[in-house]
Amino acid sequence: NAGVTQTPKFQVLKTGQSMTLQCAQDMNHNSMYWYRQDPGMGLRLIYYSASEGTTDKGEVPNGYNVSRLNKREFSLRLESAAPSQTSVYFCASSEAGTGKLEAFFGQGTRLTVV
Amino acid sequence: AQSVSQHNHHVILSEAASLELGCNYSYGGTVNLFWYVQYPGQHLQLLLKYFSGDPLVKGIKGFEAEFIKSKFSFNLRKPSVQWSDTAEYFCAVYSSASKIIFGSGTRLSIRP
Numbered sequence: 001n002a003g004v005t006q007t008p009k010f011q012v013l014k015t016g017q018s019m020t021l022q023c024a025q026d027m028n029h030n031s032m033y034w035y036r037q038d039p040g041m042g043l044r045l046i047y048y049s050a051s052e053g054t055t056d057k058g059e060v061p062n063g064y065n066v067s068r069l070n071k072r073e074f075s076l077r078l079e080s081a082a083p084s085q086t087s088v089y090f091c092a093s094s095e096a097g098t099g100k101l102e103a104f105f106g107q108g109t110r111l112t113v114v
Numbered sequence: 115a116q117s118v119s120q121h122n123h124h125v126i127l128s129e130a131a132s133l134e135l136g137c138n139y140s141y142g143g144t145v146n147l148f149w150y151v152q153y154p155g156q157h158l159q160l161l162l163k164y165f166s167g168d169p170l171v172k173g174i175k176g177f178e179a180e181f182i183k184s185k186f187s188f189n190l191r192k193p194s195v196q197w198s199d200t201a202e203y204f205c206a207v208y209s210s211a212s213k214i215i216f217g218s219g220t221r222l223s224i225r226p
Contacts (some may be wrong), residue, residue: 031212040123042218043158049211058213090157094214101146101165101208104156109168 001024004089013113021076021109023091027077031094032074033058033103034066036087043090049074067082083111116141117208120217127195128225132151135190135191135220137205147188150216153201161203164188175199197224218222 013019019050025032030051035043035058045058047066055066063085065077074093075078078085088110127133139145146165150158162173168173169181179190190207205217 033214035216040218042120045213045215045217047214055212059215062169071131092214094208101214102148102160102163103158103206103214105159107157 004091004093004104004106006109008087008109009107011109011111013078013111015082015106017081018077018079019081020078021089022073022093022109023075023106024073025091025093025104026072027093027095027104028071029093029095029104031073032068034064034074034076034093035090035092035094036060036085037090037108038087046076046089081111083109083113086113087111116207116215118205118207118215118217120203120205120220123218124221124223126223126225129197130194131178133192133195133199133221133222134202135205137188137190137217138186139188139205139207140186141207141209143209147179148206148208148214148226149173149177149188149190150185150204150206151201152204152219153214160203161190166210195222196225197226200224 007022033048034046049068052071069092091106094103117140148163149161163183164171172178
């Protein structure tokens with residue numbers, strides 16, 4: 001059981017380049033999330049999707065776009081990368097319903113923008 | 115807006131010492147609360163969760179947490195830490211808006 005799979009694991013971009021981070025889950029979860037992790041700031045929510053076909057902004061959405069392609073996949077796009085977007089990005093998914101709401105995380109993508 | 119505060123940024127303990135990490139949240143509705151652990155170089159893993167019922171929740175690896183509604187707190191405890199508990203610990207809250215919000219984390223260092 002793979003759980004949550006993110007690709008790529010590492011990426012270096014030049015300022016102004018674009019890229020898409022891919023995320024897929026095989027747990028039939030309704031909700032999916034993108035977070036960025038920066039030292040001393042914990043995990044900050046970029047975008048989330050409560051269910052297939054819906055997406056909503058989180059705490060730090062500027063400079064990002066997302067697509068909930070289907071129930072399994074939720075991608076994060078950087079249209080014009082900036083050094084401030086250097087971070088570790090985590091995708092997560094969760095089930096709906098009382099007692100099942102915890103998030104399961106992917107292994108992360110370490111992105112460096114130079 | 116919902117928020118989670120973890121006031122201890124870095125805690126250093128000796129092995130066998132007792133641990134308590136603070137977590138306070140701001141959300142007036144029904145809360146679902148979590149503690150996650152991130153070992154060096156790894157992704158986040160769930161330690162324990164609270165949804166309802168007994169406010170004292172037991173998790174994996176000997177950790178427990180107490181939900182105190184009147185104080186908006188969900189502190190993590192362990193009676194005796196081990197070197198292998200060296201990690202970063204995150205408190206999180208699930209709100210009715212289908213969002214999971216995390217605190218800034220507490221780095222725990224254990225001296226052998």
